[in-house]
Amino acid sequence: MDLLIEGLKKAIEMLISGDPEIFQITWLTLRVSLTAVLISTFIGIPAGIILGLTSFPGRRLVLIMINIGMGLPPVVAGLWITMLLWRSGPLGSFSLLYSPFAIIIAQILVSLPIIIGLTCSAFQQIDEKMLLQIKALGATRFQTVRLLIREAKIAILAAIIAGFGRVIAEVGAAMMVGGNIRGETRILTTSIVMEVSKGNFDVALALSFLLMSLAFLITFLLTNLQQRNRVR
Amino acid sequence: MKVKRIFSFSLIAMLIFMMTACSSSTDETSSKQEQPKAAEEVKDLILATTTSTQDSGLLDVLIPLFEEESHTNVKTIAVGTGQALEMGTKGEADVLLVHAPASEQELVDSGDAVNRKRVMYNDFILVGPADDPAGVKGMGVGEAFQKLFNDGAVFISRGDDSGTHKKELGIWQSLNITPGDNAGYAETGQGMGNTLQVAAEKQGYVITDRATYLAQKENVDLEILVEGDEDLLNIYHVMQVNPEKHDKVFSEGAEKFVDFMIKEETQKVIEEFGQDEYGEPLFFPYTE
Amino acid sequence: MNPMIRLENIQYTKKDRTILSVPSLSISQGEVLGMMGPNGAGKSTLIKILSCLQVPTEGKLFYKSEELPISRIPLEQRRKWAVVLQQTLIFDTTVFQNVAAGLKIRKVSKSQIKEKVDFWLEQFGISHLAKKNAHQLSGGEAQRVNLARALILEPEVLYLDEPFSALDYPTKVKLLKDFKAIIKQTKTTTIFVSHDISEIQFMSDRLAILMDGNIVQIGSTATVLNNPNHYSAPFIHDMSLHIE
Numbered sequence: 050m051d052l053l054i055e056g057l058k059k060a061i062e063m064l065i066s067g068d069p070e071i072f073q074i075t076w077l078t079l080r081v082s083l084t085a086v087l088i089s090t091f092i093g094i095p096a097g098i099i100l101g102l103t104s105f106p107g108r109r110l111v112l113i114m115i116n117i118g119m120g121l122p123p124v125v126a127g128l129w130i131t132m133l134l135w136r137s138g139p140l141g142s143f144s145l146l147y148s149p150f151a152i153i154i155a156q157i158l159v160s161l162p163i164i165i166g167l168t169c170s171a172f173q174q175i176d177e178k179m180l181l182q183i184k185a186l187g188a189t190r191f192q193t194v195r196l197l198i199r200e201a202k203i204a205i206l207a208a209i210i211a212g213f214g215r216v217i218a219e220v221g222a223a224m225m226v227g228g229n230i231r232g233e234t235r236i237l238t239t240s241i242v243m244e245v246s247k248g249n250f251d252v253a254l255a256l257s258f259l260l261m262s263l264a265f266l267i268t269f270l271l272t273n274l275q276q277r278n279r280v281r
Numbered sequence: 282m283k284v285k286r287i288f289s290f291s292l293i294a295m296l297i298f299m300m301t302a303c304s305s306s307t308d309e310t311s312s313k314q315e316q317p318k319a320a321e322e323v324k325d326l327i328l329a330t331t332t333s334t335q336d337s338g339l340l341d342v343l344i345p346l347f348e349e350e351s352h353t354n355v356k357t358i359a360v361g362t363g364q365a366l367e368m369g370t371k372g373e374a375d376v377l378l379v380h381a382p383a384s385e386q387e388l389v390d391s392g393d394a395v396n397r398k399r400v401m402y403n404d405f406i407l408v409g410p411a412d413d414p415a416g417v418k419g420m421g422v423g424e425a426f427q428k429l430f431n432d433g434a435v436f437i438s439r440g441d442d443s444g445t446h447k448k449e450l451g452i453w454q455s456l457n458i459t460p461g462d463n464a465g466y467a468e469t470g471q472g473m474g475n476t477l478q479v480a481a482e483k484q485g486y487v488i489t490d491r492a493t494y495l496a497q498k499e500n501v502d503l504e505i506l507v508e509g510d511e512d513l514l515n516i517y518h519v520m521q522v523n524p525e526k527h528d529k530v531f532s533e534g535a536e537k538f539v540d541f542m543i544k545e546e547t548q549k550v551i552e553e554f555g556q557d558e559y560g561e562p563l564f565f566p567y568t569e
Numbered sequence: 570m571n572p573m574i575r576l577e578n579i580q581y582t583k584k585d586r587t588i589l590s591v592p593s594l595s596i597s598q599g600e601v602l603g604m605m606g607p608n609g610a611g612k613s614t615l616i617k618i619l620s621c622l623q624v625p626t627e628g629k630l631f632y633k634s635e636e637l638p639i640s641r642i643p644l645e646q647r648r649k650w651a652v653v654l655q656q657t658l659i660f661d662t663t664v665f666q667n668v669a670a671g672l673k674i675r676k677v678s679k680s681q682i683k684e685k686v687d688f689w690l691e692q693f694g695i696s697h698l699a700k701k702n703a704h705q706l707s708g709g710e711a712q713r714v715n716l717a718r719a720l721i722l723e724p725e726v727l728y729l730d731e732p733f734s735a736l737d738y739p740t741k742v743k744l745l746k747d748f749k750a751i752i753k754q755t756k757t758t759t760i761f762v763s764h765d766i767s768e769i770q771f772m773s774d775r776l777a778i779l780m781d782g783n784i785v786q787i788g789s790t791a792t793v794l795n796n797p798n799h800y801s802a803p804f805i806h807d808m809s810l811h812i813e
Contacts, residue, residue, distance in 0.1 A: 229359070246474035
């Protein structure tokens with residue numbers, strides 16, 4: 050119990066003192082997570098729509114892979130990316146390992162399947178008759194998709210919220226591909242691990258409060274967006 | 282309703298904007314590595330070291346000093362000793378700062394490490410519960426280990442192939458003891474900090490480097506029981522990854538780092554480190 | 570006079586079962602054609618084929634004497650018709666937006682949309698519901714939205730598949746009266762399917778009876794109802810028992 054209070058005190062201390070390192074770490078965490086979620090959204094939603102509305106040979110297999118991907122352990126993703134990006138790897142000449150870019154890639158890898166999978170199931174569940182009615186109204190393919198996105202808005206935002214949750218919590222891959230380098234790739238989650246390893250529990254707790262506040266804020270905004278104009 | 286919507290949207294839009302504005306600047310610095318060094322260019326130097334070295338806080342003092350005078354950006358990757366050495370073998374790091382002399386020698390022999398210089402030492406100590414149920418306080422380390430084994434005491438090992446772990450295994454080996462035969466023996470597979478915490482929780486005995494112990498003393502309910510034994514020296518070396526064997530290595534920067542670590546001013550900083558906080562030094566200068 | 574719509578040798582088969590077989594059918598401009606038949610007779614299929622929402626296995630469709638490329642109907646052609654399906658498929662947005670949906674698809678200007686939507690909401694007596702979310706409406710109100718959404722398009726042909734079946738009687742009566750007035754006023758060619766004889770009697774000029782995928786009788790409503798032939802007689806007889 051004392052530890053909790055210690056942690057809270059430390060958190061407030063750190064914020065008030067305006068410790069630049071804390072802000073830098075927090076800002077990097079936000080940047081990396083939001084970029085990853087945004088990219089996953091822009092790729093994942095169209096992919097999910099196509100997967101949900103069309104049929105093609107091998108669709109079932111693709112869906113199975115996506116669903117497996119939803120449960121992909123981030124450390125595994127981190128390991129594969131490390132092997133891709135390190136100097137002896139195929140992409141070694143770009144020196145991308147131990148950079149925020151590498152962390153973003155890892156986070157995209159773990160959030161993309163979630164967004165694709167959930168969007169796909171939302172669109173797969175759309176009533177055939179609804180599609181027919183939209184067709185009857187004379188909509189082009191593009192207009193149809195836009196209308197359907199509006200209808201499935203709640204499910205789509207749920208997918209994004211889930212993707213964001215996965216990404217902001219990510220630590221194993223970020224540690225591996227980022228290296229937890231001070232000032233460059235140190236984010237809130239990796240900082241917490243490090244502070245615990247050092248025995249600085251109060252700092253670790255303080256950082257965790259900060260992380261939770263961040264997660265709360267973003268999720269709050271997204272949920273409001275989702276529940277806007279709620280009917281029931 | 283509408284106000285909330287506008288607020289949410291503009292906040293998200295603002296975040297996106299700031300993100301794209303800032304991310305380009307950071308990504309640029311890392312992609313500039315490929316170009317030849319210009320006067321103001323800052324290149325990346327990958328330093329592989331151990332978690333205990335980083336956790337001691339020494340690097341937080343030394344690295345900024347080095348970066349300033351050499352105009353390089355040091356990427357300190359703190360991992361287990363095994364991984365650090367492996368990164369050397371694979372040419373994934375430019376310079377190594379580790380403390381496992383026997384394994385380091387293998388790297389020199391295989392031609393992966395060059396320009397290996399001794400930097401500093403600290404020592405290992407045996408810590409354990411304050412009430413010392415096995416009664417090993419004040420003994421020599423070999424004697425203590427034998428007693429702990431005979432008593433079936435709770436002994437926590439790092440079990441991760443680190444310098445500390447190898448030191449511990451060396452002692453068991455010299456006594457011809459298989460530590461696993463003791464039911465109270467446990468391996469955490471983790472870094473020194475975490476291993477100490479586990480030992481504290483279980484009120485067991487553990488071999489640790491002095492620096493980590495001092496840094497964690499407040500949080501960890503263990504006392505120093507055996508120290509000063511010759512067998513317990515923990516020696517640090519710095520070495521370059523051989524640029525002839527691995528062509529992607531940033532050798533100029535690595536060489537500068539080796540020079541930096543052994544020069545007098547730096548050695549002085551090492552000696553003074555920790556004096557204020559712990560009242561005693563954590564590391565001792567030990568160049569050749 | 571040339572018929573507006575003409576079907577020729579339409580067949581629709583699915584897995585060796587012939588669901589629909591219509592050698593010929595002609596519909597004149599401005600007429601209201603009713604369709605009745607037992608469940609599974611193929612009425613919905615026929616409506617979908619007529620409105621080009623479904624492609625027949627064989628056959629041709631002529632619209633204003635021109636043959637239509639049924640498998641690849643150009644969008645402008647499809648946009649000349651309006652279809653109201655059996656379920657009220659309302660979008661999760663305001664009544665206004667729902668009614669405007671078809672116009673927005675056709676890229677009508679915002680001011681024009683406002684004008685038309687206001688007019689048609691008035692016509693169906695639901696102006697007061699303009700800002701309400703369509704999912705909160707009662708069955709009758711939702712159906713009015715559905716119809717308004719179709720009629721606002723000023724279609725050349727209006728296809729309706731049991732549009733009033735979900736409504737309770739008093740609501741239905743009121744709506745039917747308004748609807749018929751509008752149809753007659755706009756002279757919209759209308760084809761509609763129903764289970765309810767009184768609806769058919771009230772609305773249609775002609776009546777077609779479908780059974781097992783075939784049109785077994787077609788003629789003026791009065792004729793068919795009063796002089797059912799060999800096939801339609803049992804069906805009409807059953808339906809007649811429900812007339813008040």
